[in-house]
Amino acid sequence: MIKIDIDNRTFEVEAGRSILSIAGEGGIKIPALCHFEGIEDDASCLICSVKNKKDGTLVPACSTVAEDGMEIDTKCGEVINFRKKIVEMLVMEHRAECEAPCHPSCPGNYNIPLLNKYLANGKIKDALSLLASEIGSSPLLCLECDGYCEKTCRRGKIDTPVSIKSIRIFLYSHLDSSIVKREENVTTIQQNKTLFNSKTGELSENEIKESLKECSGKVERCSVIDDYISAGYEAGSCMQCRCRAADDCSLRDLATELGVEDEGIKVKGYTIQKKISTIANLVYENAKCIKCGLCVRSTSDRDGRIALCFRNRGIGVKITEPLGVDFYYIPADKAEIYVSICPTGALRRFKTD
Numbered sequence: 001m002i003k004i005d006i007d008n009r010t011f012e013v014e015a016g017r018s019i020l021s022i023a024g025e026g027g028i029k030i031p032a033l034c035h036f037e038g039i040e041d042d043a044s045c046l047i048c049s050v051k052n053k054k055d056g057t058l059v060p061a062c063s064t065v066a067e068d069g070m071e072i073d074t075k076c077g078e079v080i081n082f083r084k085k086i087v088e089m090l091v092m093e094h095r096a097e098c099e100a101p102c103h104p105s106c107p108g109n110y111n112i113p114l115l116n117k118y119l120a121n122g123k124i125k126d127a128l129s130l131l132a133s134e135i136g137s138s139p140l141l142c143l144e145c146d147g148y149c150e151k152t153c154r155r156g157k158i159d160t161p162v163s164i165k166s167i168r169i170f171l172y173s174h175l176d177s178s179i180v181k182r183e184e185n186v187t188t189i190q191q192n193k194t195l196f197n198s199k200t201g202e203l204s205e206n207e208i209k210e211s212l213k214e215c216s217g218k219v220e221r222c223s224v225i226d227d228y229i230s231a232g233y234e235a236g237s238c239m240q241c242r243c244r245a246a247d248d249c250s251l252r253d254l255a256t257e258l259g260v261e262d263e264g265i266k267v268k269g270y271t272i273q274k275k276i277s278t279i280a281n282l283v284y285e286n287a288k289c290i291k292c293g294l295c296v297r298s299t300s301d302r303d304g305r306i307a308l309c310f311r312n313r314g315i316g317v318k319i320t321e322p323l324g325v326d327f328y329y330i331p332a333d334k335a336e337i338y339v340s341i342c343p344t345g346a347l348r349r350f351k352t353d
Contacts, residue, residue: 001013001014001015002014002015002066002068002069003068003069004066004067004068004069004070004071004072005070005071005072006019006022006023006026006072006074007028007072007073007074007075009026009028011025011026013066015066015068016065017065017066018041018061018062018063018064018066019050019059019061019062019064019065019066019070020032020035020048020061020062022066023061023072028074030048030061031083031254031257032048032061032062033047033090033250033254033290033292033343034047034062034292034293034294034343035062036294036298039298039341040297041060041063042063042293042297043060043062043063044291044292044293045086045090045290045292046060046082046086047083047086047087047254048060048061048062049061049079049083050072050073050074050079051072051073051074051076051078052070052071052072053072053073054070054071058078058079058082061074080258083254083258084259084260087251087254087255087258088260090251090290091196091251091255091262092265092266092267093266093267093290094196094251094288094344095266095267095268095272095287095288096285096287096288096345097195097196097241097242097243098193098194098195098196098242098243098246098252099195099246100113100154100239100240100241101153101154101241102149102150102153102162102241103242104195105149105151105152106141106149107145107148108134108141108142108145109134110131110134110141110142110149110168111134112149112164112168112238113238113240113241113242114130114242115127115131115167115168115171115235116162116164116167116235116236116238116240117235117238117240118130118235119231119235119236120232120235120236120238122232124228127171128171128175128176131168131171131172131175132175135172140168140169142165142168142169143169143172145165147164147165149165150164150165154208154211154239155237155238155239157208158208158212160221160223162234162237162238163222163223163225163234166223166224166225166234167231167234169225170225170226170231171231192256193252193253193256194252194255194256194260194261194262195262196252196255196262210273210274210285211239211240211241212239213274213276214238214239214240214241215236215237215238215239215240219233219234221233221234222234243345244283244348244349245288245342245344245345246345249343249345250343250344251343251344252344270316270318272286272287273285273286273287274286275321275327276327276328276350277327277328277329277330277335277350278328278350279328279329279332280329280330280331280332280334280335281332281335281349281350281351282330282332282335282338282339282349282350283347283348283350284319284327284347285345285346286318286319288344288345288346289318289319289344289346290343290344290346291310291317291318291319292343293310293319294341294342295319295337295341295342296308296309296310296319298337298338298341299334299338301322305331305334306321306322306325306329306330306331306334307322307334308321308330308334308338309321311323319346335347
């Protein structure tokens with residue numbers, strides 16, 4: 001057994017354990033983006049760095065084995081500033097947005113992408129329930145609004161903006177409080193959360209082209225919404241710009257915790273890509289990847305099936321399928337693992353309905 005001091009608390013544990021595991025067992029939270037229980041640690045993000053008080057060095061808690069007599073500080077100013085700098089660098093490379101521009105530009109903070117998604121998938125009652133929960137006992141703001149949502153809609157860069165106001169006004173006219181359950185709204189943006197890329201607001205031509213893959217294929221555009229069919233068609237033209245991990249992103253949570261905001265300065269020089277496997281229900285967006293390597297370390301190709309891997313070196317390194325194979329054929333069971341461990345929205349299910 002060894003003794004280690006973490007934040008002035010003494011722990012007596014068996015030898016060979018990491019600082020991170022000991023701290024976690026003792027209820028001391030150390031943030032980590034590249035760590036996942038059961039997967040070999042690689043210390044690639046260094047977010048979990050802590051201070052060894054005896055020699056003044058910063059060491060990664062996930063991969064550093066505790067030694068007898070160690071004194072560790074997990075939250076001093078030096079540690080916090082180091083983590084903040086790392087997150088700032090990650091945000092500079094994170095060329096993606098948390099929310100679709102229509103959502104934060106809406107005076108009512110209505111969750112426009114989610115309502116469109118419900119309608120496009122024929123979930124009319126879900127769409128009505130969402131609308132009812134958002135407005136409560138108040139009138140629909142769209143009736144008097146200047147349509148800020150449509151002015152920021154990225155579909156307008158391709159042809160014409162989604163007819164957001166017409167869709168919502170049509171649904172509002174068909175609300176029936178006797179059949180639609182009005183619940184407390186849990187779908188609006190958490191305003192205190194960091195919004196990545198919120199100050200830049202513009203995507204490149206290639207990024208917009210990639211976003212089109214979120215549409216329901218070749219859809220019929222309807223400027224006049226007079227029934228649920230036309231509402232569904234028009235909602236299907238929504239590019240679903242909102243990140244799939246907007247409410248479940250470790251990077252966003254950590255940036256909020258450390259007070260890191262997106263200043264709009266982005267590292268460029270690589271092509272934005274969106275790869276989709278409909279058979280595995282998996283989408284990979286390299287713009288959101290922080291190259292933590294969890295997906296690579298979680299599975300391998302030793303079973304004779306495709307697994308994600310690193311390609312290139314240095315600043316050009318990226319996560320991808322192996323050379324000579326197609327992302328489309330990623331096995332579904334491996335895709336499930338990738339989705340469950342990815343700390344950002346880089347690997348998520350393509351369809352969730």
